[in-house]
Amino acid sequence: MTRTRRASLLAGVLLIGWTVLVFAFIFAPVVSTVVFSFNADRFPALPWGGFSLQWYEAIAADETIRRGLWNSLVVAFGASLIATFLGFTAAYVDYRFRFFGKGIYMALAALPPTVPVVIMGVAMLTFQGRIGLSGTIPGLIAAHVVVCAPFAMALVRMRLADLDRDLEPAAWNLGADQWTTLREVVLPFVAPSLFSALLITASVSFDEFMIAWFISGLNETLPVRVLAMLQGQVSPRINAVGALVFGVSILLVVVAQLVAARRLAAARLKGSDQ
């Protein structure tokens, strides 16, 4: 074996080793959350204390966690509906129209996630406090829509990029007005992405903690409850809540992916029949 062969072999091993290490770092906290949520011991340490569901029972019995979960679900539901509607209109506006100030319009629709959440939190608190929205569920929904809508817009916009630009004008020439065309041509085409957008914005809202921490007041959401628990003593209940949140979010995303994939496959099948 030549020296260069050996060197490149060594480089390959180092590369793979480093990749495994980085992946281990990224996944260690995720895995340990799930593993220790089933741990029978009070303190999360090795060796593992045996399988137990006691932390799940503890959080199921905890009134504050149940209320937080309910608030989170209500906020995620409302925020995802509104954010998906706004995301769709903004994506369609970007796809269909050219107008003066479009750059600013699109920046407004896309930029909120780049502003640090701690700043969004203070801004929301001071502003919503003035108009009496702070501490209310509608206030939380309003704030979450701002950060969720850009995700919905991005998803719908990607789907619209595949829509033939001449399809709508063709429908107009055949006498359909713009509303009919939107309903009969555009909406069915983007339907899978709308569904994905609903679930992904719901999951973004469900996980958001910083803005909610500033403005939720007595209407704590689940992640805000977790934050309060973090400030208290170490408790495996946090792992149980975390694993639960993880499960719900992953479920939402997987369903979103599956539905999008199935609709797409169905659409292709239909297309090949004709």
Next chain:
Amino acid sequence: MADSSLSHARASRIRFAVFLGAPTLIWQLCFFVVPLGFLVAMTFWSVRNFRLQPDFTFANWSTILSAGFFQSAYTYTFGLSALVAVFVSVAAFPVAYVLAFKVRPSTRMLLAGLLVVPFFTSFPVRIYSMQIFFSPNGLINTALDAIGIAPISVLNSPTGTFIGFLTLTAPLVVLLQTFALVAVDRQLVEAAHNLRCGALRTVFTIVIPAARVGLVVAGAFAFVLAFGDYISPQFLGGSNPPTLSILIADQVKSGNHWPRASVVAVIMIATLALVLGALLKLAYGGRKPS
């Protein structure tokens, strides 16, 4: 007649466009632009007897800008965020390189999909897990003890914050870098190989310059995320020393001094805008128009 129906059609087209465009505009103006504008206005308000009063005073600005705790927090937050952005960019690059060039596309899809998983676990919960790993009697020290190495102390120090920032930024940076490297023209890489250019030299003379924009954007995201993060410095760093986001939270939650918190927030936004502007210029600047 024809004229009026034409103008009628035109009016209905405009109505259609406005009806679709307006909701997002109104919502983002009401709940994004106005709150941020209000934040700027509030920096000039005053607090008397624990009550907010509309005012036009620079007192909050001068108090914050001249405060030693603010200056040290600013330097610390900026320095640590920049360090993390550079560190995570360098650490992620080999991983992105493996994902983009060394594995089959199906494996790449699988690994990239796995990298999305952490985004769907609550970040505070992941940080709580890191506490478990790094606590004095935690998993890592138990393991180190077993092989006879002295325990490391990480929590409640800048190292803890640093690890938190890595936890926050690593998945995203690896993903973005992978996208950037996948987009690099394979023919360039093969041409370099055919010309007997070594692997390392190919990376530095072909791959990195070709993927420059994506690599800089990934680093910029890391900086933005770390700069604004509250969870890592609070729960892994023990707010020791405090970062800007901790100053904001403290001023709001316990100090009840919203105008001063607003000053810190506005300075943070200005800093981010400057840094992002500079980085994008670095990414796109000096580039021949293609």
